[in-house]
Amino acid sequence: MKKDKQNLQVVYLGETGFPFGLAAIQKMTLVSKALIKAGAKVTIVNRKGKFDPAKPLDLTPAGVHEGIHYVYTSGTIYKPKGFVSRNWQKIKGLYGEFQYLRRLKKNGELDAGIISSHRFGLVLLYLLYSTVLRFPVVLNYVEWTRTMEHRRGFWKKISDVLYDKYLVKRMDGALPISELLMAHYRELALGKPVLKLPILCDFELFNLPKRQIGEPYFLYCGSLSYREVINFILEAYEQLPDQPEMKLKLVVSGGEKSEYEQFHQDLQRLHKGAHIEVFSNIPYAQLVDLYLHASALLIPMRPTLQDAARFPHKIGEYLAAGNPIVTTNYGEIVHYFKNEETALIADQYEPAEFAKRLQFVLDNPEKARGIGKKGRALGLKEFDYWQFGPKLKTFLEALIGKTGSRQSKKVMDREAVEL
Secondary structure (H helix, E strand, O other): OOOOOOOOEEEEEEOOOOOOOOOHHHHHHHHHHHHHHHEEEEHHHHEEOOOOOOOOOOOOOEEEEEEEEEEOOOOOOOOOOOOOHHHHHHHHHHHHHHHHHHHHHOOOOOEEEEEOOOOOOOOHHHHHHHHHHHHOEEEEOOHHHHHHHOOOOHHHHHHHHHHHHHHHOOEEEEEOOOHHHHHHHHHOOOOOOOOOOOEEOOOHHHHHOOOOOOOOEEEEEEEEHHHHHHHHHHHHHHHHOOOOOOOEEEEOOOHHHHHHHHHHHHHHHHOHHHHEEOOOOOOOHHHHHHHHHOEEEEEEEOOOOHHHHOOOHHHHHHHHHHOOOOEHHHHHHHHHEOOOOOOOEEEEOOOOHHHHHHHHHHHHHHHHHHHHHHHHHHHHHHEEHHHHHHHHHHHHHHHHHHHHHHHHHHHHHHHHHHH
């Protein structure tokens, strides 16, 4: 059956693990819901299974989640244990992915694709798909790969250079998350369409009543991969006076078992180690509860190209919680926030300067709460996901028109040559 031409049909490519996951999956979900709310249809294509077969999930290989169509083209949501089985699933998933996209295109159900990946080989394959099947693709542009300090290894570095130099500019358009990536894309791909798509959040999820808590606390949520950022926060926290007492709660993810063990040993050596509590692998509802009841939410941005290019997803969640953010004056922070109005901002990435912002919360709890409320109001205005649906739908529809014109010209040129 042919699709209703009034409906924009979009596929998301490059991620796997929908609908469960961290920032990448969460943003994919919010972008998809925004487009659906604007009248489009979205299908998220997962090329392989990701989940542990020892921990069964109530999730079919194809279906609908929160109005979003999804499919696992490998035929399973689970990641096999054996080496041979895993690699066979990858081959099966890639073949199934192409066949699925071809079927969508044949049925008139594929207008545009959004690529969410920075892997050179995979993105090159998607560009090939878009050429063969004749649909435009845009890049979900959230990292400047060559500046990512934690992507180590020779081949990864080569992949990142090739991706940034040759593939980014070959997209039909891009959705940068930051001003720096906007400028970088415009430099790489002169004249190509670009739409800034910042952090997104569903603020409704945080419309929950707050309760009385026993002990006040600061909260940081992040990955052990950013251990230097955690160390920065710990150094700032150590500089605070013992009274009034303020706990520090850390929600950490990623890392090997040995890294967690070393991390806990390091905490025990700190003067304030007894006042630090660590959480990991907690349900999202518990994470929201921790956000909602924190005295301040910490997110220092480093003075690096990597942090200038990125815009952490959790800033949106921090804002939605309505509690003050403590950060530093770098990257996207400069473009949205004002110190002691919508956030508490240290001028320099120095533990002593950051500690002064933490001290402000201790000394001025009422003012801090007011800053948190103003921060939430800013977030609702700038980052509530649903408002981006019409903008993105219009952007993609315009792109389809331009791409269609280019493709028609290529066909006419080819026919003219043949004549």
